[in-house]
Amino acid sequence: xxxxxxxSLIALAALVGCGGKxxxxxxxxxxxxxxxxxxxxKGSGEMFTGTTWVRMLVTDKDKAYDTQAYNVVFEPGxxxxxxxxxxxxxxxxxxxxxxxxxxxxTARPLVKGDVVxxxxxxxHWHGASKxxxxxxxxxxxxxxKGPANWHGAVTAEEYGEAINGK
Amino acid sequence: xxxxxxxSLIALAALVGCGGKxxxxxxxxxxxxxxxxxxxxKGSGEMFTGTTWVRMLVTDKDKAYDTQAYNVVFEPGxxxxxxxxxxxxxxxxxxxxxxxxxxxxTARPLVKGDVVxxxxxxxHWHGASKxxxxxxxxxxxxxxKGPANWHGAVTAEEYGEAINGK
Numbered sequence: 001x002x003x004x005x006x007x008s009l010i011a012l013a014a015l016v017g018c019g020g021k022x023x024x025x026x027x028x029x030x031x032x033x034x035x036x037x038x039x040x041x042k043g044s045g046e047m048f049t050g051t052t053w054v055r056m057l058v059t060d061k062d063k064a065y066d067t068q069a070y071n072v073v074f075e076p077g078x079x080x081x082x083x084x085x086x087x088x089x090x091x092x093x094x095x096x097x098x099x100x101x102x103x104x105x106t107a108r109p110l111v112k113g114d115v116v117x118x119x120x121x122x123x124h125w126h127g128a129s130k131x132x133x134x135x136x137x138x139x140x141x142x143x144x145k146g147p148a149n150w151h152g153a154v155t156a157e158e159y160g161e162a163i164n165g166k
Numbered sequence: 167x168x169x170x171x172x173x174s175l176i177a178l179a180a181l182v183g184c185g186g187k188x189x190x191x192x193x194x195x196x197x198x199x200x201x202x203x204x205x206x207x208k209g210s211g212e213m214f215t216g217t218t219w220v221r222m223l224v225t226d227k228d229k230a231y232d233t234q235a236y237n238v239v240f241e242p243g244x245x246x247x248x249x250x251x252x253x254x255x256x257x258x259x260x261x262x263x264x265x266x267x268x269x270x271x272t273a274r275p276l277v278k279g280d281v282v283x284x285x286x287x288x289x290h291w292h293g294a295s296k297x298x299x300x301x302x303x304x305x306x307x308x309x310x311k312g313p314a315n316w317h318g319a320v321t322a323e324e325y326g327e328a329i330n331g332k
Binding site (some may be wrong): 034036066137 | 200202203204221224231232233235246253255256258260278279281284285286302305307308
């Protein structure tokens with residue numbers, strides 16, 4: 001799947017030749033130039049559906065900040081499992097289009113510059129739209145409260161309803 | 167000064183006409199398209215030297231996260247005063263070129279993608295290079311420890327030595 005996407009990207013870049021600004025902005029070649037953080041490691045299948053890339057930026061191994069930070073790249077359609085953070089979480093969207101949904105509520109569309117404050121222990125998911133990559137910086141606050149709790153995958157049906165505004 | 171810069175920007179954009187990709191990347195018009203967060207309010211003259219723009223992203227008024235977050239745009243030559251954070255601070259560089267210096271140490275150059283962990287109570291400053299704008303997302307951790315302490319301006323001499331690697 002990734003291999004096919006990569007080939008499509010090369011084909012698209014060759015077709016448009018990156019000759020025009022608008023065209024360049026539509027290809028992945030421009031995206032890679034504007035990415036802030038490197039992609040990191042592939043996300044765990046026990047926390048994510050689809051292909052994600054997680055780069056730990058602040059591990060706080062010495063517990064100086066009580067805070068962890070990470071960059072997450074979600075390929076189109078990719079998303080976290082339902083989960084919650086005992087100390088809360090903050091998301092800073094840096095590119096692409098995605099969604100954030102709290103359990104039982106309508107999903108919120110997200111674009112570059114959006115900030116999401118996720119209160120402690122609130123069950124939610126976040127991830128990409130169906131057709132576009134989505135990138136956010138995530139900050140886990142008050143880590144002394146413990147690690148995230150995971151509540152299973154966001155099913156294809158749940159995801160479909162969320163991105164259709166149901 | 168800002169008025170003059172704005173006029174120069176318009177003149178430059180008119181000259182190059184944004185006709186080519188490379189040229190567009192060199193003008194401010196492209197920068198505004200790629201900026202992640204809006205500029206916010208002008209930074210206080212009691213905390214910054216030069217022109218800065220501060221946008222609060224997470225105020226944590228309900229103290230849910232013990233964390234504050236803010237985007238800071240430093241125009242060329244602009245910088246914080248010497249200061250320290252009782253709970254520590256983390257910087258995520260999103261564009262431009264800047265510097266971070268701990269009191270008594272050589273300054274560290276910063277570019278997009280760099281992350282700076284600043285331990286609690288360590289006196290330091292951060293800011294732009296002489297010729298380029300610098301933008302970072304800042305996170306103040308463990309806010310229950312209290313607000314930042316300010317220790318006066320980074321003088322022109324201190325700044326000059328820092329950016330020259332002394």
